Amino acid sequence: MSETLAPLSQSLCFGGVQAVYAHEARETRCRMRFGLFLPPHASAGRVPVVYWLSGLTCTEENFITKAGAQRVAAELGLAIVVPDTSPRGLGFQGEADAYDFGLGAGFYVDATRAPWCDGYRMYSYVTDELPAYVAAHFPVDPERTGIFGHSMGGHGALVIAIRNRERYRSVSAFAPIVSPMRCPWGEKALAGYLGDDRDAWRAYDATALIEDRGYPDRTILVDQGTRDPFVERELKPRLLRDACARAGVALDLRMRDGYDHSYYFIATFIDEHLRFHARALDAGST
Amino acid sequence: MSETLAPLSQSLCFGGVQAVYAHEARETRCRMRFGLFLPPHASAGRVPVVYWLSGLTCTEENFITKAGAQRVAAELGLAIVVPDTSPRGLGFQGEADAYDFGLGAGFYVDATRAPWCDGYRMYSYVTDELPAYVAAHFPVDPERTGIFGHSMGGHGALVIAIRNRERYRSVSAFAPIVSPMRCPWGEKALAGYLGDDRDAWRAYDATALIEDRGYPDRTILVDQGTRDPFVERELKPRLLRDACARAGVALDLRMRDGYDHSYYFIATFIDEHLRFHARALDAGST
Numbered sequence: 001m002s003e004t005l006a007p008l009s010q011s012l013c014f015g016g017v018q019a020v021y022a023h024e025a026r027e028t029r030c031r032m033r034f035g036l037f038l039p040p041h042a043s044a045g046r047v048p049v050v051y052w053l054s055g056l057t058c059t060e061e062n063f064i065t066k067a068g069a070q071r072v073a074a075e076l077g078l079a080i081v082v083p084d085t086s087p088r089g090l091g092f093q094g095e096a097d098a099y100d101f102g103l104g105a106g107f108y109v110d111a112t113r114a115p116w117c118d119g120y121r122m123y124s125y126v127t128d129e130l131p132a133y134v135a136a137h138f139p140v141d142p143e144r145t146g147i148f149g150h151s152m153g154g155h156g157a158l159v160i161a162i163r164n165r166e167r168y169r170s171v172s173a174f175a176p177i178v179s180p181m182r183c184p185w186g187e188k189a190l191a192g193y194l195g196d197d198r199d200a201w202r203a204y205d206a207t208a209l210i211e212d213r214g215y216p217d218r219t220i221l222v223d224q225g226t227r228d229p230f231v232e233r234e235l236k237p238r239l240l241r242d243a244c245a246r247a248g249v250a251l252d253l254r255m256r257d258g259y260d261h262s263y264y265f266i267a268t269f270i271d272e273h274l275r276f277h278a279r280a281l282d283a284g285s286t
Numbered sequence: 287m288s289e290t291l292a293p294l295s296q297s298l299c300f301g302g303v304q305a306v307y308a309h310e311a312r313e314t315r316c317r318m319r320f321g322l323f324l325p326p327h328a329s330a331g332r333v334p335v336v337y338w339l340s341g342l343t344c345t346e347e348n349f350i351t352k353a354g355a356q357r358v359a360a361e362l363g364l365a366i367v368v369p370d371t372s373p374r375g376l377g378f379q380g381e382a383d384a385y386d387f388g389l390g391a392g393f394y395v396d397a398t399r400a401p402w403c404d405g406y407r408m409y410s411y412v413t414d415e416l417p418a419y420v421a422a423h424f425p426v427d428p429e430r431t432g433i434f435g436h437s438m439g440g441h442g443a444l445v446i447a448i449r450n451r452e453r454y455r456s457v458s459a460f461a462p463i464v465s466p467m468r469c470p471w472g473e474k475a476l477a478g479y480l481g482d483d484r485d486a487w488r489a490y491d492a493t494a495l496i497e498d499r500g501y502p503d504r505t506i507l508v509d510q511g512t513r514d515p516f517v518e519r520e521l522k523p524r525l526l527r528d529a530c531a532r533a534g535v536a537l538d539l540r541m542r543d544g545y546d547h548s549y550y551f552i553a554t555f556i557d558e559h560l561r562f563h564a565r566a567l568d569a570g571s572t
Binding site: 011012013014015018065066068070071225227258259260262263264265267268 | 297299300301304351354356511513544548549550551553
């Protein structure tokens with residue numbers, strides 16, 4: 001672990017430290033920011049870590065300021081890493097034209113179409129490069145890693161966990177896009193980043209991955225508000241429920257009466273998600 | 287109570303409702319936004335209410351998204367009202383030139399100098415107009431009102447509570463400007479809004495008010511981080527401690543080792559402040 005890495009900001013919070021760091025990333029060909037919360041336990045040794053993937057338009061800032069996760073993470077001894085949602089500053093034409101493609105909308109894929117393939121590689125960045133960087137510089141235990149996220153980031157968390165089950169021991173999501181192949185946000189993103197071959201899209205579709213590979217011996221936790229304005233058109237939790245039922249995957253899908261798509265919804269139930277991950281990652285033990 | 291008032295936004299949060307409203311305000315001569323959290327208990331009758339006053343550069347948004355107050359307010363049955371920090375859109379020359387004067391920096395005074403006197407009346411807005419509006423439209427109990435705030439808003443809360451002890455039964459603050467007469471932020475604001483007669487400033491200086499009137503039979507709760515970059519130059523908790531000691535006012539001043547001036551600091555200790563107010567306001571009873 002390097003002792004010299006300087007945070008862009010850091011604040012004591014519930015006895016732990018909420019910081020923001022930046023590093024030069026190879027996959028995304030630009031400087032990437034990420035949030036890191038280290039609980040008090042991290043001063044005594046490596047702690048389990050959960051990666052949070054944010055939704056459309058977010059940066060590393062939304063979750064760390066709005067979710068209220070630090071209180072329970074400090075209690076449980078969990079680190080939380082929060083990457084940005086796309087490369088920034090590559091300057092590709094059209095990059096900033098829409099809220100749902102390009103900047104703030106990397107969709108956690110490795111793009112294969114030009115120009116996006118030259119940096120829009122958020123799948124590899126989040127799955128490989130960032131965890132290696134974090135483990136090299138901070139007291140987290142890579143053997144005890146979980147992942148969760150919201151909306152586009154819920155999609156990312158599900159896809160990454162299902163494809164890398166040896167590396168992520170737990171997964172949960174708030175209001176995830178469960179099948180980007182079958183919703184407008186997802187179809188736009190997958191066509192734009194990957195091209196028109198829908199077979200290539202299956203590697204980034206949680207329901208297709210469950211169909212193809214299953215997800216044995218673990219439970220997926222999902223919270224979904226019933227008054228989420230995107231539930232019918234974009235999120236479609238029913239498709240995940242059906243895929244899990246067909247594949248025999250344990251899904252704990254909690255429909256939350258009256259809740260919407262906001263961080264107020266996330267804050268309300270973040271506690272339960274953190275405890276879910278802590279149990280799977282043996283948080284509190286060493 | 288009007289049933290027709292439409293919120294600009296509202297979200298279910300911890301079983302209560304976090305909303306933002308706007309209304310045409312007389313004192314500030316413009317449309318003012320405010321945040322309102324109503325706990326689940328509000329569906330059964332009037333609940334006690336705490337006013338939160340924010341610091342420099344803030345709007346009604348900062349506290350409601352970052353402080354994590356809803357969880358405990360929902361548990362305790364407390365409503366929280368969060369006004370903006372200045373009028374918006376009056377278009378006075380120089381209004382937007384500095385972060386510490388004009389927009390976002392009303393300092394909770396009634397300005398007497400032109401042009402500011404024509405709308406920069408946040409003292410009367412927060413103390414009279416907004417509470418009357420809130421009590422007329424929402425299920426809060428004006429007989430059980432407390433007030434708290436941060437930095438410039440901590441100053442506002444202390445001043446308003448000391449000058450209106452019959453109306454505010456409890457007061458607390460995070461990192462308050464305790465004596466605007468004796469710090470750069472305060473001197474600039476008071477001179478700009480009130481002119482050079484320093485005697486007129488005393489009505490807006492918590493330590494001077496304590497000297498002049500005391501604050502008997504109640505405890506003031508203040509949290510202050512030791513690594514707050516503004517503590518020596520602007521906040522000066524020592525001046526409040528000394529004024530309270532001389533006047534026999536009960537001050538519970540908690541110096542928090544390693545904490546800074548941010549909402550991460552506020553979030554860490556908001557729970558204790560809400561419980562302090564709930565006790566004083568008999569929250570949970572009817």
